[in-house]
Amino acid sequence: MKLAVLLAAVLFWLAAWAFNEWLVRRRFASPAAERAARIAVPLLFGVTILVLWEGTVRGFSIPSVLLPPPSMIWARLTGSLPTLWADFRQTFLKSVLTGYALGCGLGFVVAILIDRSPFLQKGLLPLGNFVSALPVIGVAPIMVMWFGFDWQSKVAVVVIMTFFPMLVNTVSGLAATSHMERDLMRTYAADWWQTLIKLRLPAAWPFIFNALKINSTLALIGAIVAEFFGTPIVGMGFRISTEVGRMNVDMVWAEIAVAAVAGSAFYGAVALVERIVTFWHPSVRGGQA
Amino acid sequence: MERETFLRDRLLPIGTVLLALVALWYVFAVILNAPFERDTAARAGETITFSEILPKTMAQERPVLPAPHQVFAELWDTTVNKAITSKRSLVYHAWITLSATLLGFAMGAVLGILLAIGIVHNRAMDRSLMPWVIASQTIPILAIAPMIIVVLNAVGISGLMPKALISTYLSFFPVVVGMVKGLRSPEQIQLDLMHTYNASPAQTFRKLRWPASMPYLFTSLKVAVAISLVGAIVGELPTGAVAGLGARLLAGSYYGQTVQIWAALFMAAGVAALLVAAVGVAHGLVLKRMGARA
Structure with missing residues (x-):
């Protein structure tokens, strides 16, 4: 029985793989079909994983406490929408978005402020780079002590986590223009503000969006992990840690699915704005972001 | 100038x-x-x-907020004045976290390099795997950490391995992305040269792609080692605060021992700095052996 399941899984995997291989190598006449094939390949891979997951969990009768099948997670997801929505609102709409806006805004403003002082830049940049490598998430318990259990402490954690990547990237972005371009602005008699807005900020956008994209994931991680240290009885991190304790693993996976979709959508939204703002950049014009 | x-x-x-x-x-x-x-x-x-x-x-x-000298007194007290094997010694806790980090980092680096090699040499793998590798970066992976710990404990794997697996999961992404970029960094003209030498794919890989990818590899290894430390620390949170820097943080927050939290934080920062510096030194040595000028 188990051998048959294993055999079926391997066969299915090979068949899907072969189909993907065929799809990749095939040339399509119309560009529309070509594009559809391009999207279909990764989609097919995802579907294969899901089917294999469902099949092996059922075939080997793995207890759902360990690994629930996708269908069970989906049922739980659709069945407890109000709870999930409340958690989503607490964690994502309140903590993540506020902290993300504050942290990125603060990093940006500080970068502009120290732009005129090479001394401060030389002092702050190595520190910023160093802090980016630190487990900043560890300040979570301290923030929870200072700002209480509610979303304010999570905002504080997110601000600290997002500030330094933004600072470092903005400063290096502002330095990205060449001497030639800055000299040209000088011959136009442009003052510091005009140079900043017309030349240096546009040149810095790719760097800034890089930080915005990094921060979109960091912010969600920060908010969720900070909830492990204490929170009111709502929130994605809270739900994950309590439902793990109660062995409601399907609820945990549903929450993870929500977090994954929210994280991907957030990242996607930032990437979309990036494509619109930096339409001139080679990586966008080439069709690959 | x-x-x-x-x-x-x-x-x-x-x-x-x-x-x-x-x-x-x-x-x-x-x-x-x-x-x-x-x-x-x-x-x-x-x-x-x-x-x-x-x-x-x-x-x-x-x-x-403890004053700096209080934190450093605590750091000094728990690192120098306590026996290393004592449960009150920060060195002991740091070692537990460090061993999980290193194990996870090593597995993550190997897995990442293997995946990158597959992606570079196989078009189907490139097309079907790469979008998911990128998409998975947008998922808050750390949120799954308590899940993995509990599930693995139920299966009977406990101790170092679950934490190391979380570190692996976190650290293989930067390595995959960096290595794919690095293995593709040789220019067409260089690949053409290998072609005129009648080099097999394996030879091209060994003599051109692999050396060319080294700078990319070490840059992503630095990111990977930092993030695998974060993974190990977060992985210690749901295990019920037994041992390790993450457990010190959690215990400190339960009992309001702020000085202890700050000392653990500084210890974690020190370990992170040490790890990144070690990767940097390895980078320098490899570049030197490859004949790059310092």
Whole structure:
């Protein structure tokens, strides 16, 4: 029985793989079909994983406490929408978005402020780079002590986590223009503000969006992990840690699915704005972001 | 252009900023800890002057913000004055976290390199795997950490392995992305040259792609080692605060031991700096052996 399941899984995997291989190598006449094939390949891979997951969990009768099948997670997801929505609102709409806006805004403003002082830049940049490598998430318990259990402490954690990547990237972005371009602005008699807005900020956008994209994931991680240290009885991190304790693993996976979709959508939204703002950049014009 | 000097361009600016930070820290320690002293004085029915408050804010047992010298006294006490095997020694806890980090980092690096090799050499793998590798970066992976710990414990895998697996999961992504970029970094003209030499794919890989990818590899390894430390620390949170830096953080937050939290934080920062520096040194050595100028 188990051998048959294993055999079926391997066969299915090979068949899907072969189909993907065929799809990749095939040339399509119309560009529309070509594009559809391009999207279909990764989609097919995802579907294969899901089917294999469902099949092996059922075939080997793995207890759902360990690994629930996708269908069970989906049922739980659709069945407890109000709870999930409340958690989503607490964690994502309140903590993540506020902290993300504050942290990125603060990093940006500080970068502009120290732009005129090479001394401060030389002092702050190595520190910023160093802090980016630190487990900043560890300040979570301290923030929870200072700002209480509610979303304010999570905002504080997110601000600290997002500030330094933004600072470092903005400063290096502002330095990205060449001497030639800055000299040209000088011959136009442009003052510091005009140079900043017309030349240096546009040149810095790719760097800034890089930080915005990094921060979109960091912010969600920060908010969720900070909830492990204490929170009111709502929130994605809270739900994950309590439902793990109660062995409601399907609820945990549903929450993870929500977090994954929210994280991907957030990242996607930032990437979309990036494509619109930096339409001139080679990586966008080439069709690959 | 003037030549950069170590004193003027490194030590002086960084030192100034650091000093300013420490000064700011003392100021905030006084501001944040003063209300507690005023409360105690008011409860005792005494009035207390500012000059009396000042030294007291520096020596509270559970301050809101411990003064820097308190943190460093605690660090010194728990690293030097305690036997390394003692459960009160920070070195012991740091070692537990470090061993999980290193194991996870090694597995993540190997897995990432293997995946990158597959992606570069197989078009189907490139098309179907790469979008998912990128998409999975947008998922808050750390959220799954408690899940993995509990599930693996139920299967019977406990101790170092679950934490290391979380570190692996976190650290293989930067390696995959960096290595794919690095293995593709040789230019067409160089690949054509290998072709004219009648080099097999394996030879092209060994003599051109692999050496060309080294700078990319080490850059992503630095990111990977930092993130696998984060993974190990977070992985310690749901295990019920047994041992490790993450457990120290959690225990400190349960019992309001702020000095202990800050000491654990500084220890974690030290370990992170050490790991990144180690990768940097390895990078330098490899580049030197490959004949790059320092």
